[in-house]
Amino acid sequence: MPDGFKALLLTEADGKVHAAIEELDDAALPAGDVTVRVSHSTLNYKDGLILNGLGRLVRSYPHVPGVDFAGEVESSNSPAWRPGDRVIVTGWRVGELHWGGYAGKARVKSDWLVPLPRGLTPERAMAIGTAGFTSMLAIMALEEHGLSPAGGEVVVTGAAGGLGGIAVAVLAKLGHKVAAVTGRGAAEADYLGTLGAASVVDRAELADGPKKPMLGERWAGAVDAVGGKVLAAVVAQLRYRASVAVCGNAGGIEVPTTVLPFILRGVNMLGIDSVLCPVPRRMAAWERLARDLPMDLLDSMTTRASLEDLPTLGKRILEGGVRGRVVIEL
Numbered sequence: 001m002p003d004g005f006k007a008l009l010l011t012e013a014d015g016k017v018h019a020a021i022e023e024l025d026d027a028a029l030p031a032g033d034v035t036v037r038v039s040h041s042t043l044n045y046k047d048g049l050i051l052n053g054l055g056r057l058v059r060s061y062p063h064v065p066g067v068d069f070a071g072e073v074e075s076s077n078s079p080a081w082r083p084g085d086r087v088i089v090t091g092w093r094v095g096e097l098h099w100g101g102y103a104g105k106a107r108v109k110s111d112w113l114v115p116l117p118r119g120l121t122p123e124r125a126m127a128i129g130t131a132g133f134t135s136m137l138a139i140m141a142l143e144e145h146g147l148s149p150a151g152g153e154v155v156v157t158g159a160a161g162g163l164g165g166i167a168v169a170v171l172a173k174l175g176h177k178v179a180a181v182t183g184r185g186a187a188e189a190d191y192l193g194t195l196g197a198a199s200v201v202d203r204a205e206l207a208d209g210p211k212k213p214m215l216g217e218r219w220a221g222a223v224d225a226v227g228g229k230v231l232a233a234v235v236a237q238l239r240y241r242a243s244v245a246v247c248g249n250a251g252g253i254e255v256p257t258t259v260l261p262f263i264l265r266g267v268n269m270l271g272i273d274s275v276l277c278p279v280p281r282r283m284a285a286w287e288r289l290a291r292d293l294p295m296d297l298l299d300s301m302t303t304r305a306s307l308e309d310l311p312t313l314g315k316r317i318l319e320g321g322v323r324g325r326v327v328i329e330l
């Protein structure tokens with residue numbers, strides 16, 4: 001089979017999702033004007049949900065998951081791309097409503113692709129991946145709302161995970177004093193310190209939510225990967241007019257707070273969405289990542305895995321058991 005490639009294929013039976021590695025050929029690929037030979041994909045929290053059939057993110061099966069990928073254009077019906085172009089994809093609900101990156105080839109719409117950012121290898125672009133891209137969108141939003149290194153300490157929740165870890169590394173490189181929140185105990189303090197965290201906060205301190213909607217002013221800004229009561233506790237401790245970039249919900253979707261911190265302290269919740277993000281902002285975020293994320297730190301937080309490892313890793317990430325970023329080599 002000259003155009004054959006391996007894919008992690010999800011099928012559904014009796015309400016349960018089953019994953020198997022299959023050999024496919026080009027005819028199996030969905031419609032789209034560009035076919036990409038995929039070299040790397042990654043594991044994100046959302047991939048964990050999809051691999052386990054949770055969150056109703058996938059509407060039809062069989063399905064190839066993988067919400068991001070990097071590779072080389074193999075064939076193109078679009079004037080924008082030529083065979084051999086090196087490209088990456090994040091967002092646009094790739095891996096959810098469209099087949100994604102857990103396969104040797106993918107076929108997508110031409111305007112979902114961005115060129116491999118200058119200064120990044122395909123592997124490093126995917127070590128950043130959707131999680132790291134979202135971290136940068138969060139930091140850009142905070143900066144647009146006045147965050148500067150002189151303003152005081154910035155807090156990052158879910159810091160031992162992918163999105164949180166990259167946020168810690170970028171903020172520290174930019175000169176911010178960073179407090180890293182983790183539920184993994186003192187054992188992670190060394191790791192978070194190497195990423196640049198100035199202090200580590202035990203998630204247990206925030207996990208029950210705030211005793212009152214407003215507590216003492218503590219943080220000049222926040223990147224939140226966790227949501228739920230932890231987010232409510234962060235909101236309660238933001239300084240006057242500070243903002244939290246709300247990225248994730250690994251800790252729940254209900255946020256028990258009131259209007260008071262917003263009215264009386266002028267704090268802001270900035271929603272961050274990496275799925276629908278205009279191309280100029282995408283390009284700006286990737287350029288910033290190539291510039292502001294120390295590559296040695298990125299390498300130190302990256303592990304490599306194969307398609308075969310994904311069913312196990314997909315369970316582990318939902319338990320908060322994956323550290324940093326995982327690149328899938330195709």
Ligand code: NDP
Pocket residue numbers: 043044045046130131134157158159160161162163164181182183184203225226230246247248249250251252272273274275317318319320321322324
């Ligand atoms: P990871 O699993 O790598 O990181 C999530 C971290 O959250 C964990 O490492 C853990 O950190 C913490 N955590 C896990 N479970 C819980 C829990 N039950 N209660 C509180 N904290 C918990 O995932 P990602 O970095 O890939 O994604 C993080 C979040 O961001 C997810 O919710 C994801 O869906 C979301 N996301 C949103 C995007 C967007 O466009 N808005 C894009 C990408 C991701 P620790 O052990 O250090 O406490």
